[in-house]
Amino acid sequence: MRRSGLLAVLVLVLAGLFPASASSAEGHRAPLLAYYYQWFEPSSWQRAKTDYPRLGHYSSDDASVIRTHVDWAKSAGIDGFVVSWKSSAVNNRRLRLLLDVARARDFKVAVIYQGLDFHRRPLTTDRVAADFRLLYGSYARDPVFFRLDGKPLTVFSGTWQYSTADIARITGPVRKGMLVLATEKNAQGIRRLAHVTDGDAYYWSSVNPDTNDRHETKLREMAATAHAAHGYWMAPFAPGFDARMVGGTKSVPRDGGRTLRTEYAAAMASGPDVLGLISWNEFSENSHVEPSERQGSQSMDVLRELRGLPASATPSAPSSSAARHDPLGYWPGLLRITGCAVLLVAAVAALAWQRVIRMRKAGRT
Template identity: 60%
Template sequence: MPRGGPMRRLWALLAALVLCWPGVSAASSGPRPAAASVAGDATRPPLLAYYYQWFNAGSWQRAKTDLPLAGPYSSDDTQVIDRQITEAKSAGIDGFIVGWKQGAVNDRRLRKLVDAAEARNFKVAMIYQSLDFHRRPLPVAQVAADFRYFRDQFAASPALLRVAGRPLTVWSGTWSYTHDDVARVTSAVRGELRVLATEKNVDGYRRIADVTDGDAYYWSSADPETTPGYADKLQEMARAVHADHKIWIAPCAPGFDAQLVGGTKPVPRRDGATLSAEYTAALRSSPDAVGLISWNEFSENTHVEPSHDHGDRYLQVLRDLRGVQATVTSRSDPGGSGDVPGRSVAGSGPSRAYWAFAGLVAPMLLITPFAVRRLRASRRSGPAPVEEREAGPGQEVSRSPGSTSPRCSRPDRAP
C-alpha cells in the first residue's frame, strides 16, 4: 500500500460524510419548492385567506384585543402589503379574497394590492361587502354599479384568480336580497366574472343557484368541538353546489372572539387545534378552494397575521397543514422582495444539522492520528482477523469504478 494510504482513506470517508450529511448537501440544492399553483389538486386545493383593507392608524384603537406585530399599519402602505403577501405565501396561502366596495380609498388600496400581487405571482379574488356598518343591505342599483365598476377597472389584471378564464368574485350578504335582486346584479357581469353567493345553508343556496356561480360559506363562529353537525353541514352544502357543477369554497378559522363588536360566544384557538380541525373538515367537503377566515380580521380575532398575542404561531400551523417549508423575511432587503430561499424560521445561525454534524466529525478528527498509528502497527503484526476487516450490515460503502472515494446518493443530483 502506498505511504499515507490509511490517512487518505479516513479523510475520504470524512469528505463523504460532509457531502451526504442531511442539511449540508441541502444547502446547495437550490430554492425550496414553491407553494402549489392556485389550480390546486384533490388533496391540496387552493387556500385563499379573507383579507381586509379598512385599516388606518385610528382603526387599531377600536374593538381590538390584539395587534399586528407590524404595528398599527395603514392599508395604504405598500411595504405592509408586500410583507403580508410574502408571509402569506410562506405559509402556503395562494391568494387573498379582499373585501371591497367602490369608493376612492377602497379603489386606491385595491389597486395597490392587485399591483403587488401581480409582481409577486400571488392571486386576488374580491368579496363584495353589500351590507353597511349596521348590517343593512346597500341599494341594489349601487351593488350592480359596483360590480360593473370592478369588472371594468380590475378584472383585466393577471393577478385576478380565474375560473375557466373568468375572475372569481364573492357577494357577501346575498341572503339579504331577493332572487330578482340578485339576478339584476349578476346578469350584467356573469359573462365576464364568476359571482359566488354567501348563503348559509342548502335552501339558501338553491334559492339563487340559477343566478350565481356557487357558494363561499363564511362561517367563522362555529366550534368544531361543540357545534352539532359542523362537518356534516359543510358536506351537505358541498353536495348541493357540486350537483350543479358550480364552485364551492369551504370555510376554516383559527378561532373566534367578537365580544367587543357584539358577539357572545368565543371559540378558543386551542393553540392551533381549532384551525387544524376546521381545515380537515373543509377538506372532507371536497372544496374547489378553502376560504381561511381570516388574514387580518382583528375585531373578530380570526386573524392569522403575526400578532402580539400569537406571534407567527398560526403561520406555522398553516405550514404544517399545507406541507410548506418556511422562509424568512430579510429586513435589509433593499428591493423589498423579502424572499430568502433556504433559510429556516429559526434564523440565520448554524442549523441543528450543522451542530449534529460537527458533533460527529470532531471526535473523528481527534481520534484520526491514533487510528492511523493503530492501523500501521496492525499491518506490521500481520493480517487482522476477518471480523475486523469486513463491514457489517449497513456499513457497506459503494465506490465508483477506479475511485478510492466513497460515493453517496444526493437528493439534488441524478445518479
C-alpha cells in the first residue's frame, strides 16, 4: 500500500473515532420539541385512561422515569421537552428535577405556562404575571433551557382568553430576556398579539388530516402571519387523538403511523422555526408517543424515520453511568471505538514496516 493510501486509512479511522455531528451531517433542520406533562401520581392512572406507559403507573417525582424519558426521546430525534407548568410547590420541584436530568444528559427544556385552570377559565392576570417573573428569574436563565437566537423559549397557553392589555402586562417585564409565544388558534389572533408576544405555538392535537382539507393551508397562513410580524412559529403535529374519556367528542386514528407522517409533513411545509410534537405523554387525550402497552414503540419508530435516524429498538433504561450519554447503548459505542483503534494500530504498523523496507533497499544500494 502506498503512503498516500495509508494516510487515507488514518483519516478514515479518525473519522470513525470522531464522527461529524448530526447537524453538520444533515444540514439545517427545524429543532423538535415534545410537549411533556409532569402532573402524574400513581393514582392519576386510574382516571380516563385507555392506554398505559410501558414504564408502569409512574410518578412525575421519579427521577429514574425522567431519565428514561429523556434517553428514549433523544434516541427518536427529539431535542427537548416543553414542560407544562405554573408555579406551585409540586410543579416547581418537578421542574427543577427535569432541568437537572436534562442538564446531565445534554437535553433541552422549554416551558408552556398553563394560563387556564382545570375548568378552562383564565387565571388572574396578577397571578400569571408573577409566575412569568418567577420563571424568568429562577429557571429560564439556566443554560439547559432551549433558546432561539440566544433567548430562552416559553409558551403562554390560553392567550385567547386574555385581553391584549392583560397580555402586555404579563409579558412586558420579561420579554427583554425571554421569548413568550402565544397559543392563538388563527392568523387573526397572531396579528392581535404580535406586538406583545414573540410569535405563536399553535397547540392543535385534534385535527384529522384525512377529513380537514384546510389543515396544511391553515398552518402555512399562521406561519406566514407570525413571520411577517418578525415572530417565531412553532408548528404542531401529533400521532393521533382521542379525548372522549375526558369529555371530548373527536377521535383521530393513528392508522399505523400514517397520521404522524402526514401531520409531520404539513408542519414541515409551514416553514417552522421549531416543531412542536403533541405529545410525549398526554395519555388522557391519547396523543402520546411514549412507549405504551397498546401502542408499543410504533410512534418512536416513525419519528426515527422522519428525523433520518437508523431504525433500532427503543432502548431500555441505562444501567450504568457509562451508558447514560449513549441512547443506543454502551456496547455498540465501545465496539466502534475498539474496531477503529485496531485499524489505527494496523495502519501505523504498516507505515513503520514500509520505512524498514525502504531503509533496507537503501542499504543494498
